[in-house]
Amino acid sequence: MPRTKELIKGCQKGDRKSQYELYQQFSSGMLAIALRYSKSTLEAEDILQEGFIKVFENIKKFRGESSIGYWIKRIIINTALNHQRSKLYLYPMVDVEDLKEGMTSMSVDNLAVEDLMNLIQGLPTGCQVIFNLYAIEGYHHKEIAEMLEISIGTSKSQYARARKILMEQLEKQSKWGNERFQ
Amino acid sequence: MKDFNKDKFNSAIERKLAGAEVQPGSSVWEGIEAELLKQDNRRMQKKASFYRNLAAAVIFIALISIYFNLQDFAYRNNQESTFLPEKINILEDRLLLDRNKSISSIPAVNSRNKQNDSEQIGEKTIGNRLSNEKSGNGNVLIASNEIERSNLLSTDENALPILEKLEIRNPASLSELPKLDYKIEKVSYFAVSNVDKVKERSTVRWNSNVNVGSGNFNPNSEITETPIFSTVSTLNNAGTNARTLTDQSSATSQERNAVEDLSSAPMKGNMSFTFGLNLGVQLNDRWNIKSGVQYGAFRSTSSSSTVLRDKNSDKLYPYHGASSSTEISDGRVVNAISEYELYNDFQIITFPLMLSYKIIDSKFDVSLVGGISADLILRNTLKGGSQQINEIEFNQNDRQSYKKVFASSIAGLDISYPFADKYAISIMPTFKKALSNITTENATFDSTPAFLGLNMSLTYMF
Numbered sequence: 044m045p046r047t048k049e050l051i052k053g054c055q056k057g058d059r060k061s062q063y064e065l066y067q068q069f070s071s072g073m074l075a076i077a078l079r080y081s082k083s084t085l086e087a088e089d090i091l092q093e094g095f096i097k098v099f100e101n102i103k104k105f106r107g108e109s110s111i112g113y114w115i116k117r118i119i120i121n122t123a124l125n126h127q128r129s130k131l132y133l134y135p136m137v138d139v140e141d142l143k144e145g146m147t148s149m150s151v152d153n154l155a156v157e158d159l160m161n162l163i164q165g166l167p168t169g170c171q172v173i174f175n176l177y178a179i180e181g182y183h184h185k186e187i188a189e190m191l192e193i194s195i196g197t198s199k200s201q202y203a204r205a206r207k208i209l210m211e212q213l214e215k216q217s218k219w220g221n222e223r224f225q
Numbered sequence: 226m227k228d229f230n231k232d233k234f235n236s237a238i239e240r241k242l243a244g245a246e247v248q249p250g251s252s253v254w255e256g257i258e259a260e261l262l263k264q265d266n267r268r269m270q271k272k273a274s275f276y277r278n279l280a281a282a283v284i285f286i287a288l289i290s291i292y293f294n295l296q297d298f299a300y301r302n303n304q305e306s307t308f309l310p311e312k313i314n315i316l317e318d319r320l321l322l323d324r325n326k327s328i329s330s331i332p333a334v335n336s337r338n339k340q341n342d343s344e345q346i347g348e349k350t351i352g353n354r355l356s357n358e359k360s361g362n363g364n365v366l367i368a369s370n371e372i373e374r375s376n377l378l379s380t381d382e383n384a385l386p387i388l389e390k391l392e393i394r395n396p397a398s399l400s401e402l403p404k405l406d407y408k409i410e411k412v413s414y415f416a417v418s419n420v421d422k423v424k425e426r427s428t429v430r431w432n433s434n435v436n437v438g439s440g441n442f443n444p445n446s447e448i449t450e451t452p453i454f455s456t457v458s459t460l461n462n463a464g465t466n467a468r469t470l471t472d473q474s475s476a477t478s479q480e481r482n483a484v485e486d487l488s489s490a491p492m493k494g495n496m497s498f499t500f501g502l503n504l505g506v507q508l509n510d511r512w513n514i515k516s517g518v519q520y521g522a523f524r525s526t527s528s529s530s531t532v533l534r535d536k537n538s539d540k541l542y543p544y545h546g547a548s549s550s551t552e553i554s555d556g557r558v559v560n561a562i563s564e565y566e567l568y569n570d571f572q573i574i575t576f577p578l579m580l581s582y583k584i585i586d587s588k589f590d591v592s593l594v595g596g597i598s599a600d601l602i603l604r605n606t607l608k609g610g611s612q613q614i615n616e617i618e619f620n621q622n623d624r625q626s627y628k629k630v631f632a633s634s635i636a637g638l639d640i641s642y643p644f645a646d647k648y649a650i651s652i653m654p655t656f657k658k659a660l661s662n663i664t665t666e667n668a669t670f671d672s673t674p675a676f677l678g679l680n681m682s683l684t685y686m687f
Contacts, residue, residue, distance in 0.1 A: 063612045066254055071246035078247060088249055092256045099261060151237035156245050178235040
């Protein structure tokens with residue numbers, strides 16, 4: 044932790060070595076986040092690059108009220124949202140459907156991280172972003188609606204759609220796995 | 226605002242993705258660094274612009290000072306050459322004798338045009354002024370010269386004490402002036418600033434000065450030529466194995482052209498810093514000769530999209546066609562990468578010999594300075610603006626593009642302000658240029674570095 048503080052101070056002074064070390068410390072975690080909000084690694088790397096440039100531009104404003112990791116994560120997510128914002132309305136909205144309660148966390152637990160990431164990346168852009176914000180980042184629909192300037196209903200419907208697609212995919216994979224081992 | 230009411234499905238996904246890490250490619254940091262470098266450069270340009278404006282302001286003020294000094298100089302020359310003694314006509318103050326028999330004076334307003342009129346009026350009224358000019362409150366108006374000349378004075382009962390006082394006010398000669406009995410400790414600078422300096426002709430005086438300076442250094446803005454030794458290196462993509470080509474096929478030629486395009490951006494001057502110590506001899510009141518030692522850290526910049534890759538260590542080194550051609554060896558190849566900023570840093574020790582001629586000797590002394598210098602390159606390094614690119618130091622004789630020692634000419638204008646009898650501060654805009662090409666036989670380009678700077682110095686005169 045003291046080392047991270049030194050790095051932050053170095054970055055605030057514009058020291059390139061500190062900037063590089065801070066990047067090295069957080070870039071892989073942040074790329075995993077950027078991947079969830081993008082369709083490809085290339086796009087995620089663009090988000091990461093743009094996000095870290097914003098981090099170094101604004102690090103003088105960082106007061107240490109939250110952890111540096113959380114602060115960088117917020118910037119990466121905001122950058123990702125800006126990237127995806129134009130695509131959010133390209134997909135038709137669906138009604139909220141009854142969610143299948145039968146699917147348990149077991150299906151997710153059996154899945155590799157890369158596969159789960161691929162499933163999330165495979166979601167339509169609009170519901171992918173909302174699913175990330177609601178299911179993983181923990182925002183309320185009201186907050187998501189304000190962030191993305193959409194209605195609460197749209198946020199709910201997009202989340203439901205994402206969840207439905209994911210569960211269908213997981214079910215398929217589960218069936219495929221079972222058939223394979225029978 | 227976390228929502229803690231999520232179901233097991235969401236929790237499972239969150240748990241699964243928590244702490245997930247994916248290593249980004251090296252191009253991401255290169256892109257970040259390139260953007261940060263651009264921002265740094267923009268900031269540097271703003272700073273440089275500020276210092277340029279400051280230097281321009283200093284020079285402007287100096288020029289204004291020189292102008293006014295010249296005016297003063299011309300005036301005094303004119304005074305010395307065409308001085309004619311002129312009789313000064315002074316109208317006497319008018320004296321007021323009040324009821325308490327004390328004298329007050331009313332200053333006379335002197336005007337050349339009205340002088341004759343006043344004299345005429347004086348002659349006409351001289352006989353009856355004292356007797357007739359009585360104010361309403363009993364005061365008597367008189368003129369001091371009239372009092373001495375007028376016989377009427379003796380008829381007035383107030384005249385004797387007045388006369389006694391007037392004799393004190395108007396002594397017969399300067400030697401009779403009463404002397405002050407206290408010591409004068411300080412005299413205002415402004416009170417004596419126009420007093421001519423005592424000229425000490427043909428007097429040799431020693432002086433020494435310390436100076437600091439800043440300026441713009443450029444090894445050569447024209448060196449954009451990119452020599453490629455096709456027998457030992459060729460362009461290839463980063464990360465792939467190097468190929469060594471000896472033929473002059475069209476493919477090789479295309480690659481060579483590509484390298485030239487990628488690594489031959491012009492070298493641009495950048496901010497530099499100098500400081501030093503000089504010892505001088507003032508031969509007479511005009512000529513001064515000085516010599517000493519100066520240290521300078523000079524930087525020039527360029528951009529490049531190529532690096533040298535060491536095949537054995539896989540380390541990357543900066544590459545600029547004109548500056549680092551001699552670094553190419555059997556173990557190194559040229560790789561194309563994204564554009565980066567490249568810095569060529571020189572550390573130079575200079576031994577100048579300068580002769581100055583004072584053209585203005587006034588409050589601000591202005592001298593023309595000319596001279597030569599021997600310059601010794603202590604260090605010549607090439608740095609890339611990236612952590613991944615290592616620094617190259619040109620410390621081996623067979624890899625040096627520049628000669629270790631070279632000669633330069635110096636020209637400048639020294640504007641100094643003497644103070645406290647033995648000190649002077651000065652600013653000196655300087656232009657310095659190498660007398661000839663300073664590159665070695667190894668280099669395939671010519672270079673005659675130029676330096677434009679502003680020196681500030683403090684001189685002590687023994």
